[in-house]
Amino acid sequence: MKRExxxxxxxxxxxxxxxxNMPVKWASYExxxxxxxxxxxxxxxxxxxxxNLDCIMCPTGLHIDTRPKGYMDxxxxxxxxxxxxxxxxxVVLHSWxxxxxxxxxxxxxxxxxxxxxxxxxxxNATRLDEEMARRVLASGLDRIYLSMDGLTKETYEKVRVxxxxxxxxxxxxxxxxxxxxxxxxxxxxxxxxxxxxxDAEVAAFVERWRRSRADIVNIKELDTWGGQIDEVSALAVxxxxxxxxxxxxxxxxxxxxxxxxxxxxxxxxxxxxxxxTPLGNxxxxxxxxxxxxxxxxxMRQWHEQGDFCAKQxxxxxxxxxxxPTPFGGGGTGGKxxxxxxxxxx
Amino acid sequence: xxxxxxxxxxxTGSAPGAASFRVEWVGERPWWLDAxxxxxxxxxxxxxxxxxxxxxxxVVHASAAALGSLRGRRSxxxxxxxxxSGAERLSRREARAARSADLVLVDDERRLRLLGRDLxxxxxxxxxxxxxxxxxxxxxxxxxxxxxVKRFRRLHRLGGRTLLYAGPYRPEGGLHVLLDLxxxxxERYDDVVVAAIPEGEVDARYRDACERRALALxxxxxxxxxxxxATRPLWYALAHVVCVxxxxxxxxxxxxxxAAAGVPFVGGAVSPFADLPRGLVHALAPTGDADALAAQVxxxxxxxxxxRAAGDAARRAAEAELSPAAAARRLRALWSGLAAGP
Numbered sequence: 001m002k003r004e005x006x007x008x009x010x011x012x013x014x015x016x017x018x019x020x021n022m023p024v025k026w027a028s029y030e031x032x033x034x035x036x037x038x039x040x041x042x043x044x045x046x047x048x049x050x051x052n053l054d055c056i057m058c059p060t061g062l063h064i065d066t067r068p069k070g071y072m073d074x075x076x077x078x079x080x081x082x083x084x085x086x087x088x089x090x091v092v093l094h095s096w097x098x099x100x101x102x103x104x105x106x107x108x109x110x111x112x113x114x115x116x117x118x119x120x121x122x123x124n125a126t127r128l129d130e131e132m133a134r135r136v137l138a139s140g141l142d143r144i145y146l147s148m149d150g151l152t153k154e155t156y157e158k159v160r161v162x163x164x165x166x167x168x169x170x171x172x173x174x175x176x177x178x179x180x181x182x183x184x185x186x187x188x189x190x191x192x193x194x195x196x197x198x199d200a201e202v203a204a205f206v207e208r209w210r211r212s213r214a215d216i217v218n219i220k221e222l223d224t225w226g227g228q229i230d231e232v233s234a235l236a237v238x239x240x241x242x243x244x245x246x247x248x249x250x251x252x253x254x255x256x257x258x259x260x261x262x263x264x265x266x267x268x269x270x271x272x273x274x275x276x277t278p279l280g281n282x283x284x285x286x287x288x289x290x291x292x293x294x295x296x297x298x299m300r301q302w303h304e305q306g307d308f309c310a311k312q313x314x315x316x317x318x319x320x321x322x323x324p325t326p327f328g329g330g331g332t333g334g335k336x337x338x339x340x341x342x343x344x345x
Numbered sequence: 346x347x348x349x350x351x352x353x354x355x356x357t358g359s360a361p362g363a364a365s366f367r368v369e370w371v372g373e374r375p376w377w378l379d380a381x382x383x384x385x386x387x388x389x390x391x392x393x394x395x396x397x398x399x400x401x402x403x404v405v406h407a408s409a410a411a412l413g414s415l416r417g418r419r420s421x422x423x424x425x426x427x428x429x430s431g432a433e434r435l436s437r438r439e440a441r442a443a444r445s446a447d448l449v450l451v452d453d454e455r456r457l458r459l460l461g462r463d464l465x466x467x468x469x470x471x472x473x474x475x476x477x478x479x480x481x482x483x484x485x486x487x488x489x490x491x492x493x494v495k496r497f498r499r500l501h502r503l504g505g506r507t508l509l510y511a512g513p514y515r516p517e518g519g520l521h522v523l524l525d526l527x528x529x530x531x532e533r534y535d536d537v538v539v540a541a542i543p544e545g546e547v548d549a550r551y552r553d554a555c556e557r558r559a560l561a562l563x564x565x566x567x568x569x570x571x572x573x574x575a576t577r578p579l580w581y582a583l584a585h586v587v588c589v590x591x592x593x594x595x596x597x598x599x600x601x602x603x604a605a606a607g608v609p610f611v612g613g614a615v616s617p618f619a620d621l622p623r624g625l626v627h628a629l630a631p632t633g634d635a636d637a638l639a640a641q642v643x644x645x646x647x648x649x650x651x652x653r654a655a656g657d658a659a660r661r662a663a664e665a666e667l668s669p670a671a672a673a674r675r676l677r678a679l680w681s682g683l684a685a686g687p
Contacts, residue, residue, distance in 0.1 A: 067564075068499040263500065277563045280556075284570040294556035311563070 011116055018089055019327070026326045029255040032304035034297040039087045039288060040258035044270070045080060046095035047072055047102040048262055053124050054161040055149075057195055057222060057232050059273045060096050061161065064229065067275050071102050072262040076283065078111060080260060083287050085115035093121040094145075095259065096273055100127040106135045113140035122147060122191070126163060128171040133178050136186075143187040145218065146172050150192070151201040151208060159197050176213035189338075191218040195235040206339055219337040226271035227315035250303035251319040258291055266290045268299060271312040366684030367403045369423075372411025375430070377474045377669040386673035402684045409435060409459075412442035424448070424683045429456045430473055448683055453617055455594050469679055472597075474672040475605045475663060482607030482660055483582040490579075497579045502564060505536030506646055509584035509608075511599035512591060513545030514552040519590035519613060524558045524566060526590075526639050531562070534646055538565045542572040542580050545596050581606035585652060586645050591615050592632050600626055604663040609655035611641045624662030627655045 021038055028036035048071045055061035081091065091112050093099050099121045102108065112119045122145035128136070136144065150156030153165035160168075172190070179188055190209045194202055202219055209217045224233045253259075253269040260266055264283040265275050279299055280290035290296060299310065308314055377383055403423045407415055409432035415425065416438065427446035429435070430453075435443065440460055443449055449468035451457055457468060486494055498504065508527055512518035520541055527539035539562065541555070552568065559566035572580065581587065587603035589595065589612045597617035603610040609627035612618040618626055627645070630638035645652040665671065 067502065070500075275564055277560065279560075294553035295560045298557040298560045309561075 014086060014116065017087055021087070022328065023326045025255055026324050029250070029252055029324050032250060032300075034300040034304065035292055038255070040084075040256060040291060041089045042092065042257045043080070043084050043088050043090070043287070044092045044095055044257065044259040045072065045077065045108075046097065046260060046262045047077075047093045047099045047105055047108060047121075048097040049095065050097045050101055051124075052098055052101065052126055053163050055124075056159055056161060056197070057193060057235055058096075059225060059229060059232075062229065062231060065096070065274045067261070068263070069097075070262050074104060074107075076264055077108055080282060080287055081112050081115055081117070085112075085117055088117060090118040090120065093119065094123070095261065095270060097262075098124055098127065100132060100136075106139050109136075109139040109141050113142075118142045120144065124160065124163060125168045125171045125175070128175055130174060130178070133171070133175040134182075136175075137179055137182055137184045141186055143189065145189045145191050146175070146214070147191050147193075148172065148205070148209075150198055151205045155198055155201055159193075159195070173212075180213050187215045188213075189216040189218050190214040191220055193220045193222055194237055195222045196237055197235065199237045210339060215340070217339040219339070221321075221337075223270070223318055225273060226312040226318065228271070228312065246320055248306070248308070249319070250300070251313065251316070252322065252324045253319070254296070254300050254303060256324060258287060260287070266296070268310065268312065269318075271316055271318060272310075273312075277310040277312065366680065368680060369403060369405045371405060371414065372408030374408075375473070377476075377672060380474075380476075380669035383474075383669035383673035386670050387677060402686070404680045404684055406680075407442075407446075409439060409443070412439040412446075415442050426450050426679070426683065429459060430471070432456060432459060435459045448679065450679070453597055454620065455596075455617065471672060471675055471679070472601065472667065474669040475601050475667045477605055477664060477668055480578045480581065480602050480605035482656065486578065486582050494579060494583075497576065498583055501540070501567060503538060503540070503583050505538045505565070506534060506585040507538045507540055507583060508642065509580060509587045509603075510539065510541040510589060511544045511580070511587060511602070512589040512595050514541075514543050514547040514549075514555065515545075516548075516551055517591060517593035518545070518595055519592060520551075520555050520568075521558060522590040522635060522638070523588055524555060524562065526588075526635065526642065527562060527566065529639065530643065530646065531565070533643075537646070538567070540567040540569070540580065540584070542569045542577070544572075544599050577602070578606065581608060584608050586611055586642055588638070588642055589613065589618070590630065590635075590638050591618070597621065601663070601667055604659035605667060607656040607660035609645055609652055609659060611638065611645070613638075622662065622666055624658050625666060627659065 018041060021041070024036060025038040028038055049060060049067070050069050050071065051060045053061060059065050084091065093105065093108060099105050100123050109119050119141055120143035121141065124147050148156065148168070149159045150165070156165045157163060176188060179186060190212070192198055192202060192205050206217050206219065222236050224236060227233055251269065257269065258266060259269055260282055261275060264281045266279045266282060267275050268277065268279060279295040280293040282290050284290065302309065378387070404426060405415070405423050406426045406428060409429045412427055413436065425446040426448045427443035428450045429443065430451060443460055444466065446466060449457070449466060450471050451468060452471060452473045454470065508523060510520050510523050512520070514520060523539060527537055530537050556568050559568055581602050585608070587599060587608050587610045589599055591613040592615065594616045600610045600612060600618055600621055604625045611628045611630065612626065613632050614629035615632055618629055628641040630641055645655065
């Protein structure tokens with residue numbers, strides 16, 4: 001536990017509550033209880049599903065999602081944060097859009113930080129100019145994922161369609177310099193998704209960014225979004241035959257993570273990018289009411305009964321990316337190999 | 346509803362061909378009496394007209410909430426109308442006052458149950474008019490609220506053929522029946538969406554059971570927990586069919602609003618739907634007969650021209666039966682008959 005947690009009774013109480021929640025949640029998952037006095041430890045709040053890039057591995061970029069585009073409104077956001085602040089560990093401000101496009105993203109970070117939450121977001125860095133970089137660094141954001149997806153201009157722009165390699169590279173390098181210069185405590189993770197287009201560059205990418213001022217270099221495995229999109233599945237480096245090597249089990253996300261779309265709709269995980277199986281709406285009574293609501297419970301029951309009929313679950317292999325432990329938190333939503341930067345220096 | 350002054354208001358007038366009478370309002374005065382078309386129908390009776398000297402009997406029109414205040418102030422010359430429209434409950438004192446009224450007025454026959462076992466004195470039905478400007482067919486709404494309608498449709502993904510349930514979230518409303526029907530229909534019509542909005546009581550456990558059932562339909566099943574006055578007309582107007590497979594008496598308002606929106610209504614053959622004039626309601630299925638209900642709904646889904654014709658007929662019936670002018674005419678006739686004596 002951090003020192004600041006120990007000296008602030010409110011933070012200490014929350015930390016103890018979170019710790020106590022872990023074994024209860026683990027037990028309810030292992031026992032397949034659809035309803036237990038637990039709460040999500042990681043809450044994904046989609047600030048927006050609008051994006052300025054057309055990435056080849058993303059349903060948003062491929063324009064195959066049919067749900068409406070929008071930005072989370074401020075009253076909804078604050079009501080979510082106010083409710084989850086006493087129990088959640090982390091709030092993640094990205095899902096299916098570029099969070100820095102949200103006109104109040106800095107306010108959103110500051111609001112959550114003021115309530116003691118760990119806050120992180122992932123950005124394509126196209127909008128991370130100097131002014132935005134300074135505002136992000138001053139906001140208190142805990143972790144930022146800087147998505148680069150390519151060592152060379154050719155690869156980057158092939159994967160991140162509409163992105164400009166030089167601009168993004170410049171934005172990221174300036175951001176890292178400013179972080180160093182200002183002594184910011186933010187954790188800056190440079191990220192590359194390993195797919196057929198980038199695979200040959202991954203090693204060189206790690207080598208290049210380890211020597212930068214980034215804290216971590218992430219090599220993220222391709223998410224096939226439950227095998228729902230052939231174009232994306234075709235980008236897999238290894239032959240995706242759908243075999244996870246382990247027996248199918250209920251998806252832990254249903255017991256650990258809460259994904260809230262910009263319009264308040266709750267979904268099972270990021271594979272339900274199009275909200276084809278909405279599990280409720282936090283506007284109807286709040287996050288916990290939805291978390292323990294009828295649709296959420298029904299979904300858990302389906303999984304417990306071995307019924308993976310929801311569209312995003314049928315061919316999913318990503319459910320096996322992490323397994324809950326009695327005293328550990330949930331995964332981070334992706335399968336990531338994290339390499340500490342400058343670790344050999 | 347506009348709230349009337351707390352002191353009784355005197356309205357003076359005379360109905361054509363009837364004796365002069367004076368109307369005193371006690372309690373709430375219905376909003377629709379202020380609609381221009383209603384005022385025209387009540388010309389000479391409504392305030393603002395030429396004030397007549399009090400002559401002939403007095404008609405006291407009391408809303409349910411104000412019935413208690415009538416006690417002890419009646420004179421033999423007064424005729425009392427106890428207006429129970431919109432009332433959900435009555436105190437014993439109010440019920441007693443209603444039972445002693447010369448006429449009990451209800452917007453829905455179910456309200457008579459509020460009076461307990463005693464049969465009420467003569468009663469009359471006066472359906473609360475619908476605001477036919479607010480509740481209008483989709484074409485009309487698009488002219489006035491274009492961007493709002495489009496945004497609403499996108500937000501709720503109502504692009505497909507929408508079956509709207511509008512009724513209580515209670516077993517007798519039959520939302521579960523409609524969800525099952527939608528599930529079956531999806532095999533033939535993959536764009537079918539079922540949306541539910543609460544009109545009346547909500548049983549949270551029943552709603553939860555419906556939510557569970559709805560999960561199998563994914564985003565093509567919408568169960569709204571609340572609905573506000575601003576969006577209610579949009580739900581109706583964007584529906585393909587409004588369907589309330591009720592098995593016991595429920596509120597009639599969904600059928601009226603569907604008609605106003607120019608959308609065909611299919612319901613269970615129970616009161617009050619069964620009592621509504623032909624045209625307002627497209628079809629009623631025998632209670633509990635899911636196959637008959639499915640056949641009626643499918644007919645409308647399969648034949649858009651038939652659905653359009655039924656919707657147009659419903660709107661015409663609504664304009665004839667549910668406008669403030671029609672209600673004002675009926676109310677004036679009721680007052681007049683009462684004033685003329687037995």
